[in-house]
Amino acid sequence: MSKHQIGYTIFGVFTLFYVYGYIVNGWSVIYYVSFFVLWFVMVLYGSFFIRSNYHLKAISSVKTDERVVSITFDDGPTVHTNAVLDILKKGGHKASFFCIGQRIQENPLMAERIVKEGHSIENHTYSHSKHISFASTKKLIEEIEKTDEIIKRQTGVKPQFFRPPYGVTNPNFMRTIRQSKHVVIGWNIRSLDTVIESEDKILKRITKLVKNGSIILLHDTSEKSIIVLERLLQYLNDNNYRSVTVDELLKLRKK
Ligand SMILES: [Zn+2]
Structure with a gap:
């Protein structure tokens, strides 16, 4: 499994977790947006810096x-x-x-x-x-x-x-x-x-x-x-x- 696949899975699990929190406890959208931005920056970094071994070794x-x-x-x-x-x-x-x-x-x-x-x-x-x-x-x-x-x-x-x-x-x-x-x-x-x-x-x-x-x-x-x-x-x-x-x-x- 590549680092990207692991990150993607974590992002998916967090999304489900957030949807539950949003419906049941009314969590602020800010939490989700912050996590999304963090994840997106990580994907960009991993894609542009080959040394990060993010998508492949x-x-x-x-x-x-x-x-x-x-x-x-x-x-x-x-x-x-x-x-x-x-x-x-x-x-x-x-x-x-x-x-x-x-x-x-x-x-x-x-x-x-x-x-x-x-x-x-x-x-x-x-x-x-x-x-x-x-x-x-x-x-x-x-x-x-x-x-x-x-x-x-x-x-x-x-x-x-x-x-x-x-x-x-x-x-x-x-x-x-x-x-x-x-x-x-x-x-x-x-x-x-x-x-x-x-x-x-x-x-x-x-x-x-x-x-x-x-x-x-x-x-x-x-x-x-x-x-x-x-x-x-x-x-x-x-x-x-x-x-x-x-x-x-x-x-x-x-x-
Ligand atoms: Zn070239």
Whole structure:
């Protein structure tokens, strides 16, 4: 049972309890409205913060004694992915790429290069539509299966991990993942590289939080993120960290 299902059940029981109190003792509506607002805020928080594991279990970091982190790139492959791969190669670091199926079809060679150079390619839906959080379970299953097929056809590898667009989850995603059997990967360091303009600020956001087992979210979608990546790898090198794929990171988990 997910946290949401438990919360929903409690809300249902409270509603029945309140209706009884309202009829028999004339309880004020304020009690019910307050409880509803509390419950609603909890659902919103759980839906927007993947680390809360509210709708489904997501891995957002790992406990390990090794000085390793996992840099993850969302929303590619794009025209910037080659530069990202060049920088990773030069620094000897590995990363996981949560790719959009449609973009793999547009940039198939980059998907191949990701795998060939020892990184991992994972599922980030086919369309990454702005409205995907409102999609039905059937539609989500289609999105994920189609992307898995494209990745398998292009690289020979079947993705084992999935990351929901925008990190937003809901009961439909929970049902979808239960069926697709992907492991859901979140992050514990959100760079906000698609929002913040200053590379300095983005880098600082990341480096102040880096520790063993961190999962860092970047996007291979802009020049800015490439500059941040170069400086981040320098920071990791200076502090004896290395970046590995999410798969590797999970293997280095403290037993
Ligand atoms: Zn995304």
